[in-house]
Amino acid sequence: MTYKSDIWEVFIQSKNGLAHKHVGNVHASDKKMALDNARDLYTRRNEGSCIWVVKTSHIVSSESEDSESFFDPANDKVYRHPTFYKMPDGAKHI
Amino acid sequence: MSEKLFQEKIDSEKKIEPKDWMPEKYRQHLIRQISQHAHSEIIGMQPEGQWINRAPSLRAKMILLAKVQDEAGHGLYLYSACETLGISRKELINQLHEERAKYSSIFNYPTLNWADMGAIGWLVDGAAIVNQVSLQRTSYGPYSRGMIKICKEESFHQRQGYEIMAEMANGTKEQKAMAQDALNRFWWPSIMMFGPHDADSPRTGNAMKWKIKRQTNDELRQSFIDKTVPQAQVIGLTIPDPDLKWNEQRGHYDFGEIDWKEFWNVVNGNGPCNKERLDHHKRAHNEGRWVREAAKVYAEKNKLN
Ligand SMILES: [Fe+2]
Numbered sequence: 001m002t003y004k005s006d007i008w009e010v011f012i013q014s015k016n017g018l019a020h021k022h023v024g025n026v027h028a029s030d031k032k033m034a035l036d037n038a039r040d041l042y043t044r045r046n047e048g049s050c051i052w053v054v055k056t057s058h059i060v061s062s063e064s065e066d067s068e069s070f071f072d073p074a075n076d077k078v079y080r081h082p083t084f085y086k087m088p089d090g091a092k093h094i
Numbered sequence: 095m096s097e098k099l100f101q102e103k104i105d106s107e108k109k110i111e112p113k114d115w116m117p118e119k120y121r122q123h124l125i126r127q128i129s130q131h132a133h134s135e136i137i138g139m140q141p142e143g144q145w146i147n148r149a150p151s152l153r154a155k156m157i158l159l160a161k162v163q164d165e166a167g168h169g170l171y172l173y174s175a176c177e178t179l180g181i182s183r184k185e186l187i188n189q190l191h192e193e194r195a196k197y198s199s200i201f202n203y204p205t206l207n208w209a210d211m212g213a214i215g216w217l218v219d220g221a222a223i224v225n226q227v228s229l230q231r232t233s234y235g236p237y238s239r240g241m242i243k244i245c246k247e248e249s250f251h252q253r254q255g256y257e258i259m260a261e262m263a264n265g266t267k268e269q270k271a272m273a274q275d276a277l278n279r280f281w282w283p284s285i286m287m288f289g290p291h292d293a294d295s296p297r298t299g300n301a302m303k304w305k306i307k308r309q310t311n312d313e314l315r316q317s318f319i320d321k322t323v324p325q326a327q328v329i330g331l332t333i334p335d336p337d338l339k340w341n342e343q344r345g346h347y348d349f350g351e352i353d354w355k356e357f358w359n360v361v362n363g364n365g366p367c368n369k370e371r372l373d374h375h376k377r378a379h380n381e382g383r384w385v386r387e388a389a390k391v392y393a394e395k396n397k398l399n
Pocket residue numbers: 135164165168222244248
């Protein structure tokens with residue numbers, strides 16, 4: 001039998017209340033091993049309060065080659081930013 | 095995307111990510127460099143690993159164990175980065191076993207006594223840090239991120255080594271002699287870690303153009319020497335190089351000529367421990383095969399239930 005392990009991407013929440021952040025990946029044959037390996041590899045110095053592991057093959061990514069057209073719908077909508085609006089002189093806390 | 099656009103991206107300090115277009119030679123250069131770096135971390139566990147059971151105190155043992163574990167982690171971060179270039183972990187290990195991939199020659203020297211744990215942490219990790227700090231700015235995103243993480247972990251490695259050296263240098267006459275002897279043996283191999291002189295290093299041109307490397311071998315070596323010489327003075331040890339002296343004009347230390355014959359001899363497999371290191375890696379890998387297979391079968395079985 002030839003052995004081939006799966007690759008799992010690792011996301012760590014560094015502190016309660018913060019978002020999980022991608023830190024790298026591990027090889028593992030199942031989810032328990034993936035979590036254990038991720039703990040041993042990425043949190044040897046208390047870097048995390050929670051770990052997510054996701055099989056790399058389950059991640060869908062946009063293509064960097066068409067990133068321009070993919071993100072294009074947001075380009076012409078400057079009115080989505082607060083700096084677009086003129087506030088009357090003297091108005092505060094807004 | 096063309097090579098011209100790629101170069102423009104590099105020149106404007108943008109990172110290249112795994113799915114981005116890249117010249118095939120850039121990819122090949124990265125695979126060679128990152129895998130060599132990864133193998134070095136893993137093979138580098140051996141000379142220090144041999145002293146975990148012989149550490150002189152529980153404190154020393156815990157520290158050395160933690161350091162060697164870190165090096166295993168560094169190897170894994172780097173294998174991960176390398177795999178993003180489309181090569182499998184299995185192929186990387188095969189390349190190492192079939193001697194198609196290299197690792198740093200410094201790990202082909204034996205560790206004879208406890209002072210060598212000091213010399214390795216201080217000098218070998220010290221040299222690695224100089225190189226890795228520079229590589230934090232490498233153009234390939236996954237490699238750069240790996241370097242940033244590794245650098246955070248490295249700082250204790252060098253300090254624990256220097257602490258051992260300082261303690262022995264200030265200990266009994268015999269201890270001081272051991273520390274000096276370790277420095278004598280590891281100094282030249284450490285400064286060889288940066289590789290051949292720039293003039294004799296044909297791949298440097300592309301590596302600099304593509305910003306895979308950010309400083310040349312000679313620049314990095316000089317920076318290591320300038321940092322390390324005063325550290326030796328502080329603990330009263332002598333760098334084994336009669337030509338070493340401060341050059342006021344250059345603002346750097348001048349140093350003696352490196353024995354490149356020895357360097358190439360060890361690179362080409364004839365160092366004191368080349369065979370031992372590789373045999374040990376193969377043995378450990380083969381002895382672990384049943385564990386990898388059992389884990390896979392176990393995972394398959396659980397899927398059926
Ligand atoms: Fe390391």
